[in-house]
Amino acid sequence: MAERVVRLPDVGEGIAEAELVEWHVKVGDVVREDAVLGAVMTDKATVEIPSPADGRVTWLAGNVGDVLAIGSDFVRLEVDGKSAPATEAVKVASPAASASAKKPEHAASAPRVPASEPPDAPRAQPSAGPLHHAGDRPLAAPAVRLRAREAGVDLRRVRGTGPAGRITHDDLDAHLARGGTATPYPTQTAVTDIKIVGLRRKIAEKMSIASSRIPHITYVEEVDVTALEDLRAKLNSQKQPGKPRLTLLPFLMRAMVRAIAEQPHLNAHFDDEAGIVHQHAGIHIGIATQTPTGLVVPVVRHAEARELWSCAAEVTRLAEAARNGNATRDELTGSTITITSLGALGGLATTPIINHPEVAIVGVNRIAIRPHWDGAAFVPRQMMNLSSSFDHRVIDGFDAARFVQRIKQLLETPAMIFIDA
Amino acid sequence: MTEITCKLLVIGAGPGGYTCAIRAGQLGTDTIIVEAEKPGGTCLNVGCIPSKALIHAAGEYETIARAAEGESALGISTAKPSLDFARTIAWKDNIVRRLNGGVAGLLKRAGVRSVAGYARFRDGKTVEVETQSGRQMIHAETVVIATGSEPVALPFLPFGGRVISSTEALALTEIPRKLVVVGGGYIGLELGTAFAKMGAAVTVVEAAPRILPQYDCDLSDPVARRLTALGVTVLTGAKAKALVADGTALAIETASGEQTSLEADKILVTVGRRPATSGFGLETLDLDMDGPFIRIDDRCRTSMHGISAIGDVTGEPMLAHRAIAQGEMVAEIVAGRRRAWDRISIPAICFTDPEIVTVGLSPSEASSKGFDVKTERFPFKANGRALTLDREDGFIRTVVRADNHLLLGVQGVGTGIAELSAAFSLALEMGARLEDVAMTIHAHPTQSEAFHEAALKSLGHAIHI
Numbered sequence: 001m002a003e004r005v006v007r008l009p010d011v012g013e014g015i016a017e018a019e020l021v022e023w024h025v026k027v028g029d030v031v032r033e034d035a036v037l038g039a040v041m042t043d044k045a046t047v048e049i050p051s052p053a054d055g056r057v058t059w060l061a062g063n064v065g066d067v068l069a070i071g072s073d074f075v076r077l078e079v080d081g082k083s084a085p086a087t088e089a090v091k092v093a094s095p096a097a098s099a100s101a102k103k104p105e106h107a108a109s110a111p112r113v114p115a116s117e118p119p120d121a122p123r124a125q126p127s128a129g130p131l132h133h134a135g136d137r138p139l140a141a142p143a144v145r146l147r148a149r150e151a152g153v154d155l156r157r158v159r160g161t162g163p164a165g166r167i168t169h170d171d172l173d174a175h176l177a178r179g180g181t182a183t184p185y186p187t188q189t190a191v192t193d194i195k196i197v198g199l200r201r202k203i204a205e206k207m208s209i210a211s212s213r214i215p216h217i218t219y220v221e222e223v224d225v226t227a228l229e230d231l232r233a234k235l236n237s238q239k240q241p242g243k244p245r246l247t248l249l250p251f252l253m254r255a256m257v258r259a260i261a262e263q264p265h266l267n268a269h270f271d272d273e274a275g276i277v278h279q280h281a282g283i284h285i286g287i288a289t290q291t292p293t294g295l296v297v298p299v300v301r302h303a304e305a306r307e308l309w310s311c312a313a314e315v316t317r318l319a320e321a322a323r324n325g326n327a328t329r330d331e332l333t334g335s336t337i338t339i340t341s342l343g344a345l346g347g348l349a350t351t352p353i354i355n356h357p358e359v360a361i362v363g364v365n366r367i368a369i370r371p372h373w374d375g376a377a378f379v380p381r382q383m384m385n386l387s388s389s390f391d392h393r394v395i396d397g398f399d400a401a402r403f404v405q406r407i408k409q410l411l412e413t414p415a416m417i418f419i420d421a
Numbered sequence: 422m423t424e425i426t427c428k429l430l431v432i433g434a435g436p437g438g439y440t441c442a443i444r445a446g447q448l449g450t451d452t453i454i455v456e457a458e459k460p461g462g463t464c465l466n467v468g469c470i471p472s473k474a475l476i477h478a479a480g481e482y483e484t485i486a487r488a489a490e491g492e493s494a495l496g497i498s499t500a501k502p503s504l505d506f507a508r509t510i511a512w513k514d515n516i517v518r519r520l521n522g523g524v525a526g527l528l529k530r531a532g533v534r535s536v537a538g539y540a541r542f543r544d545g546k547t548v549e550v551e552t553q554s555g556r557q558m559i560h561a562e563t564v565v566i567a568t569g570s571e572p573v574a575l576p577f578l579p580f581g582g583r584v585i586s587s588t589e590a591l592a593l594t595e596i597p598r599k600l601v602v603v604g605g606g607y608i609g610l611e612l613g614t615a616f617a618k619m620g621a622a623v624t625v626v627e628a629a630p631r632i633l634p635q636y637d638c639d640l641s642d643p644v645a646r647r648l649t650a651l652g653v654t655v656l657t658g659a660k661a662k663a664l665v666a667d668g669t670a671l672a673i674e675t676a677s678g679e680q681t682s683l684e685a686d687k688i689l690v691t692v693g694r695r696p697a698t699s700g701f702g703l704e705t706l707d708l709d710m711d712g713p714f715i716r717i718d719d720r721c722r723t724s725m726h727g728i729s730a731i732g733d734v735t736g737e738p739m740l741a742h743r744a745i746a747q748g749e750m751v752a753e754i755v756a757g758r759r760r761a762w763d764r765i766s767i768p769a770i771c772f773t774d775p776e777i778v779t780v781g782l783s784p785s786e787a788s789s790k791g792f793d794v795k796t797e798r799f800p801f802k803a804n805g806r807a808l809t810l811d812r813e814d815g816f817i818r819t820v821v822r823a824d825n826h827l828l829l830g831v832q833g834v835g836t837g838i839a840e841l842s843a844a845f846s847l848a849l850e851m852g853a854r855l856e857d858v859a860m861t862i863h864a865h866p867t868q869s870e871a872f873h874e875a876a877l878k879s880l881g882h883a884i885h886i
Contacts, residue, residue, distance in 0.1 A: 137763065139827065139852040149759050164825035166852045 435462020
């Protein structure tokens with residue numbers, strides 16, 4: 001028998017540490033070679049660490065949520081034989097995030113019952129099974145039911161201490177004594193602690209940095225998208241097979257490319273410590289995307305060089321990859337400006353938080369038919385608000401407004417998106 | 422036309438309606454009840470009560486007749502008895518009359534005003550009644566529809582002549598020599614059995630593959646065996662087709678597809694009952710319906726504010742004690758009490774020979790509700806009291822949750838076990854577990870011991886089996 005140490009491999013480019021997000025084994029487990037031992041998360045990719053050999057787990061590096069240094073001991077195995085090297089940093093197949101979206105429930109620790117029981121804790125737990133009788137009716141004698149009804153007590157809220165969870169007169173008395181009277185909505189005192197780990201922690205950190213360091217200016221403007229929606233519907237109905245279905249996003253991306261051509265300083269990173277704005281010629285648009293584990297921002301690279309269909313195809317591909325948890329690290333970093341959209345849930349207006357260190361983010365609100373005064377009458381038009389935020393340290397309100405007005409103009413007369421003036 | 426107002430108006434003085442009115446009166450609610458016939462409804466006048474009277478008389482007669490044929494195991498012998506059926510009917514009518522008078526007296530004592538006649542809705546708060554003394558308009562804050570149900574006729578076999586419903590069967594002046602019963606449900610079998618015991622040659626025509634299809638076979642089999650022993654011909658899977666031309670026989674198609682006919686002095690059609698929802702202007706209210714029934718919530722409120730409905734018009738099971746409980750509840754709600762329907766079980770009894778009692782969930786109903794179920798039965802042949810009654814057929818069955826032994830249902834079949842239903846219902850309503858029944862002393866020697874023993878058996882330690 002020999003001990004073999006599995007060390008945390010370098011799972012990204014030049015990353016010093018990674019957060020432990022999931023254990024697949026526990027001490028004492030027998031594992032086969034290539035079985036997954038656990039998963040760690042780097043910037044935005046989750047990486048599973050396989051076992052380099054058959055063996056029995058004798059030690060684990062820590063708890064979910066701990067941050068481990070690259071190269072530190074990860075798992076210790078008891079293995080057969082003598083020839084195997086004493087320690088080994090396993091090879092990771094690819095830096096692709098292979099399982100980040102699989103089991104979101106593992107990202108949060110189990111709800112914890114507060115150490116001190118609340119005063120209305122049951123005196124005794126019933127033996128087994130659900131508390132209530134057929135048809136979800138609480139188990140109580142008719143006289144108890146009548147008293148409860150007259151006191152306005154919903155017996156489903158009363159813990160029964162009798163056999164099979166039967167609610168006795170005493171249980172009802174105790175419930176009433178606690179003040180559980182006429183309200184069907186009793187006060188709740190339990191606190192559930194949820195550990196913020198993995199992607200959720202990354203999001204929290206990024207949001208804190210962005211919100212604490214960037215003085216945001218948010219500008220909301222409405223856009224008449226009736227013509228754009230007509231065009232979009234026509235293009236979708238006549239598209240060739242194999243082409244992606246067009247959403248509003250590729251049009252907005254193309255409009256942003258045109259607007260940025262006139263205001264290139266909006267497509268930038270602001271390094272506030274160095275006091276430098278890095279203005280990028282390439283337009284890499286981050287698309288804020290909801291995944292089962294949380295918000296990620298896959299990046300459509302070089303939007304300036306993509307036509308409409310290519311934008312659409314890339315958005316579709318990236319959104320899929322992000323949701324399936326197999327977007328690569330490259331695909332999740334390097335944006336220079338970001339779009340955030342909640343689709344049908346887009347609401348009237350939002351206050352988007354800038355994707356640090358970028359300087360602008362464009363938020364898309366819900367499209368709705370609203371009455372529009374055309375000068376003579378109210379006409380129904382498809383209206384959509386854009387809620388956009390800018391880093392006020394480097395973008396003035398006037399520039400922000402000009403940028404949004406330009407996008408509005410392009411979206412309202414969509415031909416202008418495609419025709420060079 | 423005279424006009425009167427009241428707080429509560431009850432339409433129909435059946436068990437549900439009169440109970441509602443009496444309870445309302447007790448609570449000081451200004452109440453009027455409208456009824457065209459004698460108080461007591463189907464149950465008292467042409468249902469439960471008169472049928473039980475006839476069933477009892479038939480049972481007594483049959484015991485004596487069997488003794489006269491030398492078949493009494495008890496050693497009793499007698500001359501061939503005779504039955505003065507007119508006197509039997511008179512005795513039954515007297516019981517009904519006494520109860521009619523009783524109900525009327527109770528209503529009066531509770532301060533309820535009774536209006537005789539047929540009610541007709543003018544609107545949701547107003548009904549019109551044709552009384553002997555002229556037309557009466559009644560305005561009420563709350564109206565309770567308790568109009569009950571009526572026998573369903575077969576379209577090809579309308580009531581009239583030899584074709585009768587249960588109502589006419591309870592008012593016959595002589596015992597039919599040949600009686601054909603169409604419909605082997607509980608009403609047809611209760612009456613068919615009674616007439617068979619009183620000497621009629623009875624044939625039961627049932628379309629389903631077995632009698633009492635609403636019960637499981639375990640419960641219906643002892644009844645089927647007893648029918649055979651009583652000489653009743655049971656044709657299952659058979660369809661009644663039509664009266665033959667001269668109206669003296671019923672054409673049927675047997676289970677094997679054979680076309681034949683059954684001679685009959687009377688053809689009793691008992692294929693079900695339907696709610697009485699038409700003919701009194703209910704349609705104009707446009708209440709939400711639930712199939713043929715009036716839709717109600719857990720407080721017996723209909724879809725129209727201020728109109729409640731109770732009893733057979735509101736759905737299955739069409740049983741008097743359900744209507745009674747609903748009526749009581751509605752009266753208390755009208756008086757401002759907080760009430761809602763939360764009963765665990767509505768017991769049902771089939772007064773066949775032997776009797777069937779069902780309370781709560783059957784084994785299959787319990788399983789279909791997702792419970793892990795434990796079912797156990799204790800036979801009356803291992804019950805001393807049953808042997809002393811010379812009737813050892815049948816059993817008591819418990820249905821419990823396997824995990825916590827909570828009683829979900831109790832069923833039984835046996836002679837005279839209708840009275841045991843009280844014990845079963847109380848156990849269910851109290852939330853009893855097997856252990857509760859097992860730890861309760863059941864008097865010896867009684868049939869109730871079979872309930873105790875079924876519980877013990879389910880716990881794995883029955884004594885007498």
